[in-house]
Amino acid sequence: MSQTVGVLYIWWRGQQYECVDGSTIKLPGWKNNTQVTGGSVQRYQSFAAGEVKCTPVLKKGMSLDAFDTGVEGELQVKSTVGHAWVLPDAYILEKPTLSDMGGKAAITFNAGLYQEVISS
Template identity: 35%
Template sequence: MAQTLGIIRLFWRGKQYDVVKGVKFRIPGIKNDNVNGNFRALRSTQYQVGEVQATIIPTVDTSPTEFSPSLGEDELQLQADTGKSWAIADAYVMDQPEFSDDGKAQVKWSFNTYQEISS
């Protein structure tokens, strides 16, 4: 039976964060765009940046400043329970995340390069 993604571990700047199930990611690459003509659509391509969206569970040793967009690029790693990992060397946080009293903070990273590793 084939296995699907079940658990993803997330490491940002070398520190592991607990995350809520539902981490989303998209690798960078070419995407198609529709160009509408009179009676048909044509296709053009453009570059689409990679993206990771995760809801972290901050603990007492987590500071909101760890996710400041002003810190610039750094390493983000995703490790799946299937044995695959993605090492992203140039990830950067898009917006300062909002920390809430329900114990969660949604963080969104963008990136251009990655390496997929299978164990």
């Protein structure tokens, strides 16, 4: 039986953060756009930023300010099946809002570069 991705783990600027279920990753790259011209359809390409959405849990002693929008850094995303993605130029779109329901702080990262590592 094949194993599928169960959980994504993140490391932001060298610090590991545990996240609640529901994290997503979309790799940066070229995308197709549609241009309608009269009675026909054309396409053109543009570059789309990569996106990682996750909700880390802040524990006692952790700083919410670690998710500063003023810095770029390395974001690592690892899965339970051995896949990993390193995004060296990641940045946070906006400061997270901290919830009192378990210390959740939803974050969206963007990046333009990535390297994928697949272990067997």
